[in-house]
Amino acid sequence: MSVSTAKAPAKNAYLAGVRDGWPFIFVVIPFSTLFGVVATDAGLTLAQAMGFTVLVIAGAAQFAALQMMMENAGIIFVLLAALAVNLRMAMYSASLVPHLGAAPLWQRALVSYLNFDQTYITSITRYEARPEMTVAERFQYFVGVATPITPLWYGMTLVGIYAGEAIPEAWALDFILPITFLAMVGPMMKSLAHVAAAAVSIIVALSLINLPSGTGLLIAALAAMVTGAAVETWMERRA
Known part of the structure; x- marks a missing residue:
């Protein structure tokens, strides 16, 4: 097999990834812009906000x-x-290891950085549907999915930062963050376990509101995870 022929499948896999990844921009654009606005409102500098979004990318x-x-x-x-x-x-x-564990270290490091909800869900679905894909093709597909998402995540955060600087303080944007979380959590309430975990987190967080800042929320998160797991186990046994 010639070198050009060997590269063709990987190139095709990359383009397929780009094709499957681009619809996510309709979620990435408003979400990353909002982060830039809220980060500015919270007092982060341009360097801090951009460093945050580039390093964490989650x-x-x-x-x-x-x-x-x-x-x-x-x-x-x-x-x-x-x-x-x-x-x-x-x-x-862990679930990507069987598919990409044999890739070179630098490729695995890049996948680790670009491993977020959209790239993972799209890629793992492709891998399971097409087990004949080579490691090179899987890597190229993963990077392809990330290609339209990642630059927009950076760029629209920057847009949000400048937009936030232009918004008057009198507009009081503090309400945006809790509303954003409600919008994120709402669609996840798909089972009794999810609802139970959410209810427990609310009750515990409100009960511990007088604890040092942040402590109550972490305890509430732990209680919610334990509750969700317990309810899920109970439902499986009942079924």
Whole structure:
């Protein structure tokens, strides 16, 4: 097989990834713009906000950490909140190992950086549907999915930062962050376990509101995870 022929499947896989990834821009554009606006309103500088979005590149974790920062929580609590929200990425990584574990180290490092909800869900679905794909093709497809998403995530965050600077303080944008979380969590309420976890988190967080900033929220998050797992187990046994 010639070199040009060998490269063709990988190139085709990359283009297929780009094709499957571009519809996500309709979610990425408003979400990243909103982060830029809220980050500015929270007092982050241009360098801080952009460094945050480039290094973390995980919307839910960024908003969770930003919420804790706005409440003047300690750095440990900020990091723990972001880690709790992003624990699912560890499961994503583990499930990608059978498909990309044989890739070179630099490719695995790049996939690790670009591993977020959209790239993972789209790619793993493709891998399972087409087990004949080579490791090179899988890598190219993954990067292809990330190609239309990642630059927009950076760019629209920058747009949001400048937009936030232009918005008068009298507009009081503090309400945007809790509304954003409600919009994120609402569609996830698909089972009794989800509803139970949400209810417990609300009750515990409100009960512990007088604890040091951030402590109550982390305890509420832990209680919610335990509740969700317990209800899920109970439902499976009942079924």
